[in-house]
Amino acid sequence: MRKLVMIPxxxxxxxxxxxxxxxxxxxxxxxxxxxxxxxxxxxxxQVFETTDDTVVLTSSGTGAIEASVVNLVRPGDEVIVPVFGEFGQRLSESIELAGGKPILIEAPLGEAPTIDSIEEAFEKHKGAKAVYVVCNETSTGVRIPWLKHIGELASKYGTLFVADAVSYLGGDELPVEQWGVDLCVTCSQKCLAAPPGLSLLSVSKKARKFIEENPPMSKFFDLSNYIRFYERKKETPFTPSLPLYRAIHEAILLVLEEGMERRVQRHKTCANAFYQGFKALGLKPLVEEEIRSNTVIAIRYPQNIDDKRFRKMLDEEFRITVAGGFGDLAGKIFRVGCMGEISSHHVLATLSAVASVLKLQGETVNIDEALRITTDHLRPLKSLQQPLST
Amino acid sequence: MRKLVMIPxxxxxxxxxxxxxxxxxxxxxxxxxxxxxxxxxxxxxQVFETTDDTVVLTSSGTGAIEASVVNLVRPGDEVIVPVFGEFGQRLSESIELAGGKPILIEAPLGEAPTIDSIEEAFEKHKGAKAVYVVCNETSTGVRIPWLKHIGELASKYGTLFVADAVSYLGGDELPVEQWGVDLCVTCSQKCLAAPPGLSLLSVSKKARKFIEENPPMSKFFDLSNYIRFYERKKETPFTPSLPLYRAIHEAILLVLEEGMERRVQRHKTCANAFYQGFKALGLKPLVEEEIRSNTVIAIRYPQNIDDKRFRKMLDEEFRITVAGGFGDLAGKIFRVGCMGEISSHHVLATLSAVASVLKLQGETVNIDEALRITTDHLRPLKSLQQPLST
Structure with a gap:
């Protein structure tokens, strides 16, 4: 029997x-x-909103993130990295493995480094080679709302701007070329709603020039080689994962049929309905409104709810799978993916099941009120059935 | 309309x-x-015939080959590499990228380095860290028939033995543990007959120990991390390509239902039928019998046959796709994959279509005789319907 997979x-x-x-x-x-x-x-x-090159890698997202590092970071390079969760942490480790010197801008779990602290890092480290930003920290449900500003800083200081948009692109706003992103990384199984196994990157002219003049130590991840093969033959240098190319082709067609603007609006609307509905159930989000994610909803457990028991009942009795927390947040939060195919059905079914599990596990929750509020906040979806411009 | 994909x-x-x-x-x-x-x-x-660890990577074969290099080769290491085609060449380049010093044992295209020349390299370079052997050179259809002997040499000289078995494992003989292979690399879309997008490796205790004590510069390719995740949780460290895991699961079940011994015998029988049938058509194989591949059949074109025109007619009129040659062999040979699902149907349909195209393009060929000979040599397949032991 099929489950609703509401994980990030x-x-x-x-x-x-x-x-x-x-x-x-x-x-x-x-x-x-x-x-x-x-x-x-x-x-x-069109998904990346760029006229620059795109690359498809037959690898999971972690592979593509590693590609973004080995193509640009050289031993001794200073690299600015906001770290506010698991994936920022992994980025800084990858940068160190490549011989780079990560300049960390840290924030506690559930928070984001301020734009001022990021600007300060640019100012202090004027020779920094690149800034690597996790747009949406999957482990905490924090999104960075000032990506555009970071792009402006990168341009001002002549720094390469790399966006880890793995759990973000296709579900939130990121016009890559306009915002000056040099490498943007995403993968198939998040907001593009294809199965896992492929990753996609965009490569700016500036990044491409650097890679061509300074080839990486990796053959498999040499992005300029992929771009050359595409330009010359419309082929990949190594055997592509054909079924996943078919899948991502269809998934991208679906994105384009919907239109990026409406798609982002749909994600935002569903995320808002989730936050409002959970609030009506008496649950608190981990993240303040200004920086909360539209694609990964992180919710604190009430004091008496046990993570494993909660998710087990939700999974087994209601056939809805949500994720727990990472590291220090394990047992304290659950995370709901609000990505890809997300619709009023997904939101209502998940919210209603969460409410029922809480009730069955002894919490006092007002299910009626939560459903009413959630339904109210889902209403804008109706207008999204038509093009936004009409 | 579906095509018969008879490429390697x-x-x-x-x-x-x-x-x-x-x-x-x-x-x-x-x-x-x-x-x-x-x-x-x-x-x-069971496919690798080992009790050691196995790893599944969400990457194409090239990624897994790179993994085999970055996990074992460290700057300054001498590495013995027989080079007799495109994939041996790529291996030596990857070893150089990792800072290793490839000790090349070269042979002309269509030939293989002798076991004596390999033994000589072991003797001359007693401190060599590893020997990397392409078991079956996909670009030329040459197989190395003395893998077992190389394993004995590796054991004698204390050298790590890495087998690039990408176009070989599952279609030819390679009992990994018995023959002393430390890292064996294959991928989904060759003799295991699954779609492309995954690669599989076996890791000996000796290789694992080295990797754990000397972690590679790559997170994505750190094989010991995959092994630890599997041991602890039966999970992969990074998101796996689920559809391809489903596919390889089913493909492996099919291999095990058939049994490795019968499977190898089926490949050998079909390969022999191909070689005999092509010979009966007056075509010459590129490779001498002793070292010719059972999975990639490389055949020289007659003087007046144009590669592109030949393959185009075969593809468009007969819906059978075969491959051309690489590099210096381009235009001189065509290559037929004899892998995975290979059966009398695949052999006869391909051979008959090749014969027809040759005839239509002006060659004098005895189709009747070729079909009779091919059919004769396919006869042993019948006994493979029963377990070999009965």
């Missing part, structure tokens, strides 16, 4: 995208593949 | 394996996943 990725995947995977195997050196890959690459440009 | 990977994939991909998405931190991954890992042990 992998997400639920539509039948249209799933079924695309079972297309017959083709040669990855054939004209059929050239057409498939061209359509993916051109669609990806 | 990706191969044709059975419906049972393809359909496994569309199972609903699950959490990769759930007990459902733990069971799936355990069954894959235990099945992989």
């Amino acid at each position: 990725g992998p997400t639920n995947v539509s039948d249209r995208v799933m079924n695309a995977m079972i297309s017959p195997i083709i040669s990855h050196r054939s004209s059929d593949f050239h057409q498939l890959y061209s359509e993916i690459a051109e669609g990806a440009q | 990977g990706p191969t044709n994939v059975s419906d049972r394996v393809m359909n496994a991909m569309i199972s609903p998405i699950i959490s990769h931190r759930s007990s459902d996943f733990h069971q799936l991954y355990s069954e894959i890992a235990e099945g992989a042990q």
